[in-house]
Amino acid sequence: MDGTRIDLLYLSEQDMIKAGVRDMAGCIDAMHELFSLMSKGDYRMGGPSGNDHGIKLGFPQTSDVPGMPLDGPDRRFFAMPAYVGGNYRLCGIKCYGSNQVNRKKGLPRSILMLTLMDLETGAPIAYMSANLLSAMRTGAVPGLGARLLSKKAPKVASIIGPGVMGKTAIESFVVAQPTINTVKIKGRSRSGIDGFVRYCQEKFPTIQNYIVCETEEDACRDADIICFGTTNALVFEENPYVNGSWLKPGALIMSTSALLMDDDFMADKTKCKLVADNYKMYAGWGAGQPYPTQKSVSTLIGMRFYDLVTSGKLRPEDITDIGDIINGYKTGRDFENQVIVYAVGGMPTEDVVWGYHCYQKARELGVGVKLNLWNGPELA
Known part of the structure; x- marks a missing residue:
């Protein structure tokens, strides 16, 4: 950010690969650091206890509402917010939609994105493809x-x-x-x-x-x-x-x-x-x-x-x-x-930590596309 101007870095899946998202040894080391912080209580997730996995939006089995989507295998939308402290001190939200019918379309069951946000202002600093990121941290x-x-x-x-x-x-x-x-x-x-x-x-x-x-x-x-x-x-x-x-x-x-x-x-x-x-x-x-x-x-x-x-x-x-x-x-x-x-x-703490490592590497390598949110907010 420069004054009231806000820019963010967009990272496609190919950008994430260039930024080292598939570095398993590095990812394990990052998870080691994360769980040390979590053991000390230096994190938050959603919900009253700060420990919710995420917030799920699902659909009913049946509905009288015209056009209402119906439940199906792995059909859901999820938002997973988290804060991680230590040397990170930032927030992020991983969001995804999931549906088993995606397989028939040649798509993954879930399509995921991660937003990293400035801790003080809430301004987005990066928006990145998160399928590989999520797979790597899960492994x-x-x-x-x-x-x-x-x-x-x-x-x-x-x-x-x-x-x-x-x-x-x-x-x-x-x-x-x-x-x-x-x-x-x-x-x-x-x-x-x-x-x-x-x-x-x-x-x-x-x-x-x-x-x-x-x-x-x-x-x-x-x-x-x-x-x-x-x-x-x-x-x-x-x-x-x-x-x-x-x-x-x-x-x-x-x-x-x-x-x-x-x-x-x-x-x-x-x-x-x-x-x-x-x-x-x-x-x-x-x-x-x-x-x-x-x-x-x-x-x-x-x-x-x-x-x-x-x-x-x-x-x-x-x-x-x-x-x-x-x-x-x-x-x-x-x-x-x-x-x-x-x-x-x-x-989502795992996504925030590994996403931040990839974001830092992308900036170092000049990878990704800089996007402008605004030069100054229309309403403030």
Whole structure:
């Protein structure tokens, strides 16, 4: 800004690529810094507690209003505001529209944009394509888990849901734990699995073995790191389920979306440790609503953490936030054979931090298009 003049930088998807949005190692480092700040309370998101995932606009199942859009698979609009402190001290809002019919049009299920805003004035400083940004930060947070929570020298990683989230997750695992040489895959279609394998073969030459699995149980057994990236099912009980007996001692299992697990196993602190990206985001989910109607956070396993607390099987302090591990307030893996369950719900704080890194790089490289909002406001 110069006086009352306001300019902002527009970054297309190609601009974001030039600005390093696909730098997974850098993204994991940025998430490490972010979760340290979040552990100290130096952040805000939406809602009264400052911990809401976002605000969803959905549509009714039926309507008498002419032209009213109707609900459908993954059909929604979402606004995700956040403030991040530390050296960032800025606000941002990620917004997106989502609809499964996009796939038939050759489009991603969700189309995302991020606005970065000046903290004092609220003026926009950047408006950027956020599909790749969101995919990278979604993969980087599991990668941070692999860096901090995995057993030593893991060899076998399992991907359940080999879509975009599965691709960025395996990339983050290879970056965080380069000893990984085998990938197990469970997907819905052979074409999706084959595409995932081709992608990995092109990008990750250190992976030597690919094992296609028929069931979630096959994918979980003998794996050191397991990641679920499947879309939430329309019927809650039809989401993927994992029994604790399937898990190898010392396994790290995480979910960025749909996953249900054996409650008794998760509550057994002699075998299992529960780690969240931000437990406060899950606390209170669905309160006062018929179970389970709340879908405003994307990972079901975090919701199950809250259920275990409200049912009295665990205490809130039994859930460990990953930022508290980073800051040394709590421990990570307590013993080598401990199973760790890690909930990854996705937060706009992550988008703001990685978006800001890309914005700074774009300015350094002279990438993007400068747009003028006004030379001076018409109304002030």
